[in-house]
Amino acid sequence: MTGFWLQARVLARNELLVDRRGGETFGLVLPFAVAALIMIPLAVGIDQPMISRLGLPAFWVVTLLFGMQIAWHQTTSTDRAVRDQVRLSGLDPAAGFVGRAMANLTLLVGFMSASLVLTLLLYSPATIENWPGFTAALVLFAIGLSVISTLIADLTLGLSVRAGLAPLLVAPLALPLLFAGSRVAELSSEAAISRPGGILAWLLVLVLVDLIGVIAGVLSARPLEETLG
Amino acid sequence: MKPDHVPMKLKLLYAVTALVVISGAVLAVSTPPEAVQRTYARILHLHVPSAWLAFLAFGVTALGSVMWRLRRRFVWDRLAASSAEIGVLFTGLAIATGAIWGRPVWGVFFDWGDARMASTAVMFLVYLGYLALRRYSPSPEVAADRASILGIVAVIQVPLVYFSVNLFRTLHQTQSIRPDGSTMDPSMVAALLVNLAAFTLLYVSFLAARMIIAREEARLVAALPVAGAAVISPPGLSDA
Numbered sequence: 297m298t299g300f301w302l303q304a305r306v307l308a309r310n311e312l313l314v315d316r317r318g319g320e321t322f323g324l325v326l327p328f329a330v331a332a333l334i335m336i337p338l339a340v341g342i343d344q345p346m347i348s349r350l351g352l353p354a355f356w357v358v359t360l361l362f363g364m365q366i367a368w369h370q371t372t373s374t375d376r377a378v379r380d381q382v383r384l385s386g387l388d389p390a391a392g393f394v395g396r397a398m399a400n401l402t403l404l405v406g407f408m409s410a411s412l413v414l415t416l417l418l419y420s421p422a423t424i425e426n427w428p429g430f431t432a433a434l435v436l437f438a439i440g441l442s443v444i445s446t447l448i449a450d451l452t453l454g455l456s457v458r459a460g461l462a463p464l465l466v467a468p469l470a471l472p473l474l475f476a477g478s479r480v481a482e483l484s485s486e487a488a489i490s491r492p493g494g495i496l497a498w499l500l501v502l503v504l505v506d507l508i509g510v511i512a513g514v515l516s517a518r519p520l521e522e523t524l525g
Numbered sequence: 526m527k528p529d530h531v532p533m534k535l536k537l538l539y540a541v542t543a544l545v546v547i548s549g550a551v552l553a554v555s556t557p558p559e560a561v562q563r564t565y566a567r568i569l570h571l572h573v574p575s576a577w578l579a580f581l582a583f584g585v586t587a588l589g590s591v592m593w594r595l596r597r598r599f600v601w602d603r604l605a606a607s608s609a610e611i612g613v614l615f616t617g618l619a620i621a622t623g624a625i626w627g628r629p630v631w632g633v634f635f636d637w638g639d640a641r642m643a644s645t646a647v648m649f650l651v652y653l654g655y656l657a658l659r660r661y662s663p664s665p666e667v668a669a670d671r672a673s674i675l676g677i678v679a680v681i682q683v684p685l686v687y688f689s690v691n692l693f694r695t696l697h698q699t700q701s702i703r704p705d706g707s708t709m710d711p712s713m714v715a716a717l718l719v720n721l722a723a724f725t726l727l728y729v730s731f732l733a734a735r736m737i738i739a740r741e742e743a744r745l746v747a748a749l750p751v752a753g754a755a756v757i758s759p760p761g762l763s764d765a
Contacts (some may be wrong), residue, residue, distance in 0.1 A: 447678075451671050457661040464657055465675070468650030475643065512678040519594060523670035 300391045307387065307395030312402060320369040321403045326410060329362040333414055344420075351354075351410030351419025352481045359408055359442065360474050364466045366407060367400045368458065382473075389517035393446060397513065399443035408438055426484040429495045433480035436502035440473045443509035450520050476501040531564055543727040549723035552716035559713075568626045570717060575619035576645075580683050581728060582612030583652065590676030593669055599743065600736075602669035605676050607735035609655055611728060616649045631696060639687040641697035648682045655679060663742065692744035 315321055336354050337347045382392065412434070415421065424430050448465045452458045476498040483494045549570065551621075559566030589605030592598075623642065624634040637643055657674050662668035690699045701708045709717070 449676060451658070454662055455663070461654075461657055461661055465651075465654040468654060469649050471643075471647045471650075508678075508681055512681075516674045516678070519670070519674060523667065523674075 300388055300394075302466050303391035304395040304398060307382075307392055308398040308402070309415055310397055311399030315369055315399070315403060318369065321407060322410075325362050325369075326407055329358050329407070329411055330414060331359050332362070333411065333418060335344050337418060348422065349391060350422050351415050352417065352485075353478055355415040356437075356474055356478045356481070359411055359437070360467070361463075361472055362411075363407060363438075363441050364445045364463060364470065366403050367396075367442065367466075368462055369403075383521065389521040390514045392521075393450065393513045393517040396449075397443050397446040397510075399440055400446050401412075404429050404438045404442050405435075408434060412505045422485040424481070424484050426495065429480060429499070430484040431503060433477050433484075433495075434500065436506055437473050437477040440502060440506045440509055441470055443506060443513055444469050444473075447513045447516065449511065450517075472481030472501060472505050476505070476511055534635060535730075538726070538733065539730055542723070542730045545719070545723040545726050549716070552654050552719050556713050556716045557710070563695075565626055565629050566713075568622050570720045572619055572622040572626060573717060574720045575615045575622060577721055578724050578728050579612050579616040579619055579645075579648070580687060581725070582608045582615060583648070583680055583683050585654075585732075586612060586652075586676045587680035590673035593673045594677075599665065599669065602618035602665070602673070603736050603739040603743075604732075605673065606656075606659055607732055607739055609652055609676065612736060613649065613652045613656060614653065615724075615728075616645065620645060637694050639696040641686065644682065644686045644689045648679075648686055651679050651682065664716055665746070 332356060336350060340347055368437045404480065445462075445466050448462050448469070452462045452465070455461060480495050480502075483498070547747050553567055553570035556567070558564050585608040586605045589601045589603075591607060592601035593605060620642075621694070623645075635642060635646075655672060656674060659668045659672045662671055690697050
């Protein structure tokens with residue numbers, strides 16, 4: 297088992313190095329997400345209460361739509377020659393999946409933190425009272441989105457229409473995350489703090505989606521590697 | 526078999542299906558109106574069987590996907606793909622009929638807060654993605670390989686959609702026919718059961734027809750020139 301986690305960690309570190317060199321997540325995806333967060337209030341107009349109400353929902357939607365892009369950045373599995381080399385090195389495909397998902401999770405957490413700070417500054421949403429619940433939802437959302445995006449990124453690797461097809465597959469699979477995450481945010485706010493029981497149910501939904509994603513990704517890693525040839 | 530030739534067994538299946546579908550339609554129209562919803566309730570004879578078929582079709586897609594992974598015979602892939610197409614069709618029909626019924630009874634076409642409606646819409650989108658993944662894969666084998674993984678993963682939604690009304694107390698009612706009895710009038714239950722049988726036969730008929738079409742498509746693709754006009758794929762290659 298040590299070998300598995302060591303392989304996953306090494307691959308995750310390499311994935312992060314590749315992303316840092318390319319600067320895709322923080323140099324390309326994040327600026328576009330920032331632009332989207334700025335454009336929404338401009339489209340709504342001078343209606344501060346409305347902008348405040350839109351704040352957290354806009355954050356979740358922007359995180360989902362732009363966050364999924366992180367998973368199909370230039371990775372060690374994109375290039376055929378590198379992929380063959382990694383396979384010949386004897387890397388466990390499941391460890392490869394976990395490593396890529398861990399790298400995507402790290403990038404996503406950074407991306408979400410920056411987006412959240414910007415949302416709080418730009419929209420002044422209702423005060424979050426239950427920070428532990430909200431933080432747990434953020435982390436579980438990030439785990440779920442990174443796992444689903446990694447699985448679909450692997451599934452669509454090498455397809456000519458990957459850029460268009462992958463979001464079409466990730467978005468519906470990640471909708472339960474969006475649904476549960478936004479409900480937790482709503483229930484964590486000042487107005488809804490009197491109903492703490494609801495948060496737990498939605499956190500369980502997030503945990504369930506994360507578990508299904510991890511199991512599906514790990515179990516399908518080897519068949520997918522055979523498919524990619 | 527010639528592409529335009531329909532076997533006798535299939536002709537018989539189509540005839541029986543037509544007969545049962547007509548019987549179901551007659552029974553649906555002739556049952557007494559529901560006490561509160563009046564005649565609007567009749568749409569359940571279309572809505573419930575459509576939803577049942579969606580579950581059945583996606584279950585068969587998962588089965589075909591598992592069998593493809595185990596046996597690697599294209600007949601299983603065709604079964605999975607054909608069943609997914611029919612499942613998407615009937616999921617769309619279930620959503621549409623639910624919306625038509627929801628407007629007069631609930632006051633809205635679609636309630637995003639309702640667990641059953643939202644989860645059904647998600648399931649619909651996931652299987653549209655499944656069909657898109659197949660369509661844009663470079664070869665039948667790659668399509669079968671990749672779609673089989675999604676077909677197995679996506680079936681997790683079926684029990685989630687079915688039990689969503691029990692897990693979350695929202696607008697959609699729970700099951701009307703349960704092992705401990707029914708909340709419906711016996712005449713309505715009888716009509717509903719006939720329609721369930723009719724739609725199941727319709728599914729089998731559609732599936733059989735679609736699989737024949739898929740097989741002929743595969744034969745045509747296999748016969749296409751693959752390297753100029755000089756090289757032709759060996760016959761039956763796609764059926765390996």
